[in-house]
Amino acid sequence: MKMEKKGLARSDVDALLSGFEEKNISFGSGRVFGSMCTAPHDYALEVHQRFHESNLGNPGLCAGTSEMERCVISMLGDLMGYRDATGYVLSGGTEANITAMYIAKNRSSGKKVIFPRSVHFSVLKAIKLLGMDPVPVGLDEDFRMDTAELESKIDKDAAMIIGVAGTTELGAVDPIREISDMAEGVHLHVDSAFGGFVLPFLEEMGMTDDRVGPWDFRVKGVGSICVDPHKMGWSTIPAGCLLFREGHPFNDLAVGSPYLTSPKAYTLAGTRNSGAVASAFALMKHLGREGYCDLVRRCMGNTKYLGKRLEEIGLSKVMEPVMNLVAFHHPHPERVQKAMVSKGFYISKVCDPPALRFVVMPHVTKDSIDRMVETLRHVI
Amino acid sequence: MKMEKKGLARSDVDALLSGFEEKNISFGSGRVFGSMCTAPHDYALEVHQRFHESNLGNPGLCAGTSEMERCVISMLGDLMGYRDATGYVLSGGTEANITAMYIAKNRSSGKKVIFPRSVHFSVLKAIKLLGMDPVPVGLDEDFRMDTAELESKIDKDAAMIIGVAGTTELGAVDPIREISDMAEGVHLHVDSAFGGFVLPFLEEMGMTDDRVGPWDFRVKGVGSICVDPHKMGWSTIPAGCLLFREGHPFNDLAVGSPYLTSPKAYTLAGTRNSGAVASAFALMKHLGREGYCDLVRRCMGNTKYLGKRLEEIGLSKVMEPVMNLVAFHHPHPERVQKAMVSKGFYISKVCDPPALRFVVMPHVTKDSIDRMVETLRHVI
Incomplete structure (x- = not known):
């Protein structure tokens, strides 16, 4: 397809769009x-539209949206047992997993990533990208990470363990407390991209069963968690949060950004849509x-x-x-x-x-x- | 901040949002x-809103938006001298650079990335992430990559050369043809995140000067180009395109995604906002x-x-x-x-x-x- 020399009228483009819309x-x-x-949620859509233009990659120009981002992270941290968690609203679970894995790799002499076979494919993508070594662990009869097998696979080359709270295929929750007890200083990351907006509310309503133990920051060994407002948070794409227990892990990925309003850039992506951040903030407040x-x-x-x-x-x-x-x-x-x-x-x-x-x-x-x-x- | 037990009325959240908006x-x-x-552009905003919900990470559910994505890539390919270019609309120049660098690394035995000192900081971020070796090259008096110095730095460990068409700090355009002549099979990636929506139109109006030579796919050695509709394309965030000359480079990053509507996932991010894709398509058609x-x-x-x-x-x-x-x-x-x-x-x-x-x-x-x-x- 070529770009026309003379553009089409909006009504003509609208007609083209209707054709594409029908195929979705x-x-x-x-x-x-x-x-x-x-x-x-319709309110999420309304708010997204209102905050479309600002770019969180240049936070000095959008102090308000930056503040909303900190509020989202803090509300989620509180919901997940650690109010002082630090973090960012990224494009989704994949970027969050890549970032967590980069940080873990950077802080370890090892390169092994230990994860249950039920892990989301983004972890395999990140392993390729970061040149890490995959160590898959089998599942028990409830489709949760097999902790006996896990124990045998943790060694000095382990850079991180990933547990899943709400697996993509079956919604199973790994036994995070048991995993944490075995981790002994190895970074434990919990992928709750889907489950993070489900499990806390099931717990609040007393609707979890005994296959679900504590899986969030209440478990001491949990160092980071990802959760997506654009999944069960009912908010707009792109919004996937990464929360860390410790102070300044994002410094690991930081590079200088002298011409921007902040001296360093901390997230994987540069320009970041802030409509979805405002949208997540507003919907969490409203619901x-x-x-x-x-x-x-x-x-x-x-x-x-x-x-x-x-x-x-x-x-x-x-x-x-x-x-x-x-x-x-x-x-x-x-x-x-x-x-x-x-x-x-x-x-x-x-x-x-x-x-x-x-x-x-x-x-x-x-x-x-x-x-x-x-x-x-x-x-x- | 804690999430309230009982949510606030929309009017109360709107008032909070106004406070944040004032700080932006x-x-x-x-x-x-x-x-x-x-x-x-207001039409870009209008269209974004119309295509908010679909997720290009699961393209089988949004065949229409996928088709618009291919149209955007093909219009840009045509604009940049190679109509059959392949590519995706990603979150921005940073994700595009990371992806291009991963592909180049994957296809080379070397790990060196050669770039002008004027390169965007996302390249330094990608080097950290991918574990590549940075080889900066100085600039000539017009702030373009010094080709004499470049020539001395290309060796068998070079995985790629990055040229910039519109540097972030000064808007300079590297001498891509001369760079290409020296590249001898080393992958040449052109970062025109900013310049890609400026230079073709300057050329069309006869407004370029002799410091700007051919910089796009018309130069044979150029293997990939990134360009951001959300910068001078006047469209919504997040939209940064990565175009490749060759057929299926994205296979390099692909991982299986069995539970989705397509068997493999090709881009760095998983879930992808499709509003910005529709927005870029519509605006290019309209303007x-x-x-x-x-x-x-x-x-x-x-x-x-x-x-x-x-x-x-x-x-x-x-x-x-x-x-x-x-x-x-x-x-x-x-x-x-x-x-x-x-x-x-x-x-x-x-x-x-x-x-x-x-x-x-x-x-x-x-x-x-x-x-x-x-x-x-x-x-x-």
Whole structure:
């Protein structure tokens, strides 16, 4: 495609955009069951628009947004057991994981990253990028990191251990306290990109079960946590937070930025959208813990409903869901997934064990579940 | 700060936001002369809002936005002399540079990155991250990479050479053709994060001078280019494009993403905002080359005006501006910068030679220049 010499009228571009829009699957269509993103809360959208122009890569020009960023980190730190946590709102869980892994590598003589096989693929990407050595650990019967195997794999070359609080495929929570007890000074990073906006509210409502132990800064060995407002935080993309217990870890990545309003640049990306930061701040203030509890309760209710409906058509759960994510055994998930796409429904899959995967995000309703189940029944 | 138990009403949060907003320096205030960002075009803002929810990290759910992304890359490829360029819209120049450097490192047995001293600091950040070896090269009298020195520094350990088309501090354009002639198979990456939306239009209007040679894919040795729609492209943050001449370089960074709609994830970040992609697409279609020529002509006119006004108060230019960026010798730029901030004006500085730096972005008008110059006259 070439850029036109003379630009098109807005109405003509709008018509082009409508064509593209039709090819996107909107969350509002009720057809998306395989995404950890959702339609942002309308207030989050409104606020994002209001703070579009400022760039947190040049914080001296947006002292207000910088302050909102510190508020977001501090609210999340408080929610996760350590109010004085330091951190930034980055583009998402991947940037947060890369940053945490860089810092851990920089502070260690070792290069090994120890993680459960259920870890998000961004960790594998970061390992390639940073030239670290992957040490995967198997899972126990509840799909949590196997701590006996972990213990045998920690050695002097370990730069960090990554635990997951809400695995991408099944929503399992690793036994962070036990992992911490074994870590003995090795940096422990918890990836709660998805779970961080679910687990604290489940706990507040007394809805966690005994497969979920403490997983946040209340566990002494936890050195850093990532959590994404743009997933279950119901806020706009791009917003993924990285929180550190210790004072100034971001200095490790800092380089001089003499021509900007601050002498050093601390985050991986340079220019940073600040609309999403304002959006996360405003929504956390507006919903409060009660608002997020309502949201999580609703999503968990729909998860239970989806579970019941799929059991009725003969499927069996891989595990009882810990959060709003549930998977069902099926020998050919990819085949089912493709057939469902051809009928306009987007479900996801798990590779090991082979299973159909459903993420019950805020945009999923009982009605949309009914329509999806009806189609799935015909497909399988 | 703690998240409230019961959330605040929107009107109360709005009041908090107004407080933060007042602390930000808006581009519309006419007081920002040191940023490479600007207030996005109003059509860019409108379109961003329309495409907020989709996530390019999961492209199967947003085939329309994915197609717009390919259109943006293809329009830019065409503008830069190679219509079949491959690429992605990333979060900005930093992520683009990191990605290009990772790919170059992955394809070389060497670890050296050769770059002019004028390179953007993101390259230094990427070197830390990727564990590469920095090889800075000095500048000639026009502040362009010194090719004689470059030639002496290319050896078998060179993984890549970075040239800059529009340096951050002075807007100089490195002699890319001469660099390319010396590169002999070493990957040559051109950072035109700022210049990429200026130089093609200057050329179209016959406004480049003989310090600017060909710098894009028309130079055979150029393997990759980065360019930011969210700078002089007048579009929304986050949008920084990375274009490669060769077919599938992004495979190098790819990791499996089995639970998503595409089997592999190719970019550094996972979840990617697609509002900014739609925004860049729509604005390029709407403005066309003529619209960008008008914008660049206006910014260059204002740059010339600013230059004249500052010469009238006794300052002398570091170099005749190549693009809409101009710097003036001053022994104590930091002192002047601070004094200007205390009067509400945000100018920038150059360290070597010590100078005051002004970026004449679309939000800068002759009126705002007059007010700034009047204040600066009192300060110095």
